[in-house]
Amino acid sequence: MxxxxxxxxxxxxxxxxxxxxxxxxxxxxxxxxxxxxxxxxxxxxxxxxxxxxxxxxxxxxxxxxxxxxxxxxxxxxxxxxxxxxxxxxxxxxxxxxxxxxxxxxxxxxxxxxxxxxxxxxxxxxxxxxxxxxxxxxxxxxxxxxxxxxxxxxxxxxxxxxxxxRVSHIIAAIGAQTRGTIGEQYPDDQIERTSVSLSPPNQTVCADVPGLVDDIDLHLLAALARRHGSAMAVLPAPGDFVAAGQPLVTVHPLDNETNTPVAAQEAARVVSISIERTPGQDVGFGFRQLADIAERALSPGINDTTTAVRAAQEMHDLLRRLAARPFHPWVVRDDDGAVRARAERQSFDHFLAIAVDELRRAGRDDPRITRLLDATLADLRTVALPEHLPDILRRLHG
Incomplete structure (x- = not known):
C-alpha cells in the first residue's frame, strides 16, 4: 500500500x-x-x-x-x-x-x-x-x-x-534546524491561547505505519469546510503512528451540516514516511545532534570534545525555542472559528533529547554535566513562563 x-x-x-x-x-x-x-x-x-x-x-x-x-x-x-x-x-x-x-x-x-x-x-x-x-x-x-x-x-x-569534518556536520544540522524553527515557530505567532473543540464524532485512522512527515493544515481546513466540521491531527511531525492508530479527528459544528469524511481524503493531508525529514520536524535536528553526542561519549570512541560541540549547538537551538510559544497550529475562518488544528512537539520533548539523554550518557564526564547545567541556567533567563517548569525541574532535579 x-x-x-x-x-x-x-x-x-x-x-x-x-x-x-x-x-x-x-x-x-x-x-x-x-x-x-x-x-x-x-x-x-x-x-x-x-x-x-x-x-x-x-x-x-x-x-x-x-x-x-x-x-x-x-x-x-x-x-x-x-x-x-x-x-x-x-x-x-x-x-x-x-x-x-x-x-x-x-x-x-x-x-x-x-x-x-x-x-x-x-x-x-x-x-x-x-x-x-x-x-x-x-x-x-x-x-x-x-x-x-x-x-x-x-x-x-x-x-x-x-x-x-564533524564541526561542519554539526553546523550544517544546526543551520537546517534553525531554518525549520523560523518556519514552524515564528516570533510573531498570533495564536497564544489554547484551542478547544467539541467532542469528535468521527476518527480517521492511519492506513499504514510510519513517521508523520508533513501536515498540510490549509488543505485540512478546506476539507473541514467542505464537510461542515472542524478537524484535528493528533500526532505531531516526527511522531510514529501504527496502522489503525487514530490520525485525524472530525469535530461537528453546531451551525453547519456535518457529513462523514472519507479516510482517503483525510489521509491526503498527512504525509507518512519511512524516515524523519527536517521539513516540519524540529526534533529531527535534535535527534541527529544527540546521536552524534551520545556516540562520541561511547567507550568505543570517547570523544568528549565532539559531544560538547553537539551540546553547544543544541543549546543555541533550545535558546531560540525557549522564547517562543508552543501552542498548536490553527487555521481559523474569517469569523474566528477554528477549522483545523495540529499538535506541535513540546519544549519538554526537546529538553528530554538535548539534556536528559546527554546527561545520562555523560554522567561521568564533568565537562558534559557542567555544560548542561550552564545551558539550563541560561535557558532560565530567556524562557517564557510556560517553559520554566520543564527547565527548573531539570535544573534542580
Missing part, C-alpha cells in the same frame, strides 16, 4: 532527491549536443588550428574524453560512498541525508555524466569522410566541458574533505 503524501512533501522529496541534478545535467547535455549538431550546418567557425584536423583525430579526442569521464565518475561515486559509510559509522546514520542533499556532489557527478553523454552524441555524429567539415563547435564545447570537469573535480576533493 502506498504511503500517504502531501503535495508539499512530494515537492520537498523531489528537491532533495540525489538524482535530480545529475539527471537535469545529463538531459541538458544531450539536448545541447543535438542542438549544436543542427547548428553546425549553418555555422562555420575558424577552429582548424586548435581542434583535430580530421575525423580520425576528432574520434580519438572524443574517445579519450569518454574514457576519462567514466573513470572520473567512478572515482566520484566511490569517494561519495566511502564518505557515507564513514559518516554513518562515525556520527549517525541519520546524517546521511546531509551528504545526499549536497549540491556540490550532485553537480560534480552531473557534470561528469553530462560531459560523457555530450562526447558520446558528438562522436556518433562525426562524418566518416575527410572531405566533410568537422563539427568544430561541438568539439570546442566538449573540450570546455573537460576543463570544467577537471576544475570541479579538484574543488570536489576539497569540498568532501571539508564536509566530512
Amino acid at each position: 502506498a504511503r500517504p503524501r502531501t503535495r508539499r512533501s512530494r515537492l520537498a522529496s523531489l528537491r532533495a532527491a540525489f538524482w535530480l541534478v545529475p539527471a537535469a545535467f545529463s538531459a541538458g547535455a544531450v539536448l545541447l549536443a543535438i542542438g549544436l549538431s543542427l547548428l553546425e550546418l549553418r555555422l562555420a567557425l575558424p577552429f582548424n588550428d586548435i581542434l583535430p584536423s580530421g575525423p580520425a583525430g576528432a574520434r580519438s579526442l572524443l574517445s579519450s574524453i569518454i574514457t576519462a569521464m567514466i573513470s572520473f565518475t567512478a572515482l566520484v561515486f566511490s569517494i561519495t560512498v566511502v564518505a557515507l559509510q564513514l559518516a554513518s559509522s562515525q556520527y549517525s546514520p541519520r546524517v546521511l541525508r546531509t551528504f545526499l542533499e549536497d549540491r556540490v556532489t550532485q553537480a560534480t557527478l552531473g557534470t561528469f555524466v553530462a560531459t560523457f553523454l555530450f562526447a558520446m552524441v558528438v562522436l556518433a555524429t562525426l562524418p566518416d569522410r575527410s572531405t566533410v567539415r568537422l563539427p568544430e563547435l561541438s568539439l570546442a564545447v566538449a573540450m570546455a566541458l573537460v576543463l570544467a570537469s577537471s576544475g570541479l573535480f579538484i574543488y570536489y576533493l576539497h569540498h568532501i574533505t571539508t564536509t566530512m
Whole structure:
C-alpha cells in the first residue's frame, strides 16, 4: 500500500532527491549536443588550428574524453560512498541525508555524466569522410566541458574533505534546524491561547505505519469546510503512528451540516514516511545532534570534545525555542472559528533529547554535566513562563 503524501512533501522529496541534478545535467547535455549538431550546418567557425584536423583525430579526442569521464565518475561515486559509510559509522546514520542533499556532489557527478553523454552524441555524429567539415563547435564545447570537469573535480576533493569534518556536520544540522524553527515557530505567532473543540464524532485512522512527515493544515481546513466540521491531527511531525492508530479527528459544528469524511481524503493531508525529514520536524535536528553526542561519549570512541560541540549547538537551538510559544497550529475562518488544528512537539520533548539523554550518557564526564547545567541556567533567563517548569525541574532535579 502506498504511503500517504502531501503535495508539499512530494515537492520537498523531489528537491532533495540525489538524482535530480545529475539527471537535469545529463538531459541538458544531450539536448545541447543535438542542438549544436543542427547548428553546425549553418555555422562555420575558424577552429582548424586548435581542434583535430580530421575525423580520425576528432574520434580519438572524443574517445579519450569518454574514457576519462567514466573513470572520473567512478572515482566520484566511490569517494561519495566511502564518505557515507564513514559518516554513518562515525556520527549517525541519520546524517546521511546531509551528504545526499549536497549540491556540490550532485553537480560534480552531473557534470561528469553530462560531459560523457555530450562526447558520446558528438562522436556518433562525426562524418566518416575527410572531405566533410568537422563539427568544430561541438568539439570546442566538449573540450570546455573537460576543463570544467577537471576544475570541479579538484574543488570536489576539497569540498568532501571539508564536509566530512564533524564541526561542519554539526553546523550544517544546526543551520537546517534553525531554518525549520523560523518556519514552524515564528516570533510573531498570533495564536497564544489554547484551542478547544467539541467532542469528535468521527476518527480517521492511519492506513499504514510510519513517521508523520508533513501536515498540510490549509488543505485540512478546506476539507473541514467542505464537510461542515472542524478537524484535528493528533500526532505531531516526527511522531510514529501504527496502522489503525487514530490520525485525524472530525469535530461537528453546531451551525453547519456535518457529513462523514472519507479516510482517503483525510489521509491526503498527512504525509507518512519511512524516515524523519527536517521539513516540519524540529526534533529531527535534535535527534541527529544527540546521536552524534551520545556516540562520541561511547567507550568505543570517547570523544568528549565532539559531544560538547553537539551540546553547544543544541543549546543555541533550545535558546531560540525557549522564547517562543508552543501552542498548536490553527487555521481559523474569517469569523474566528477554528477549522483545523495540529499538535506541535513540546519544549519538554526537546529538553528530554538535548539534556536528559546527554546527561545520562555523560554522567561521568564533568565537562558534559557542567555544560548542561550552564545551558539550563541560561535557558532560565530567556524562557517564557510556560517553559520554566520543564527547565527548573531539570535544573534542580
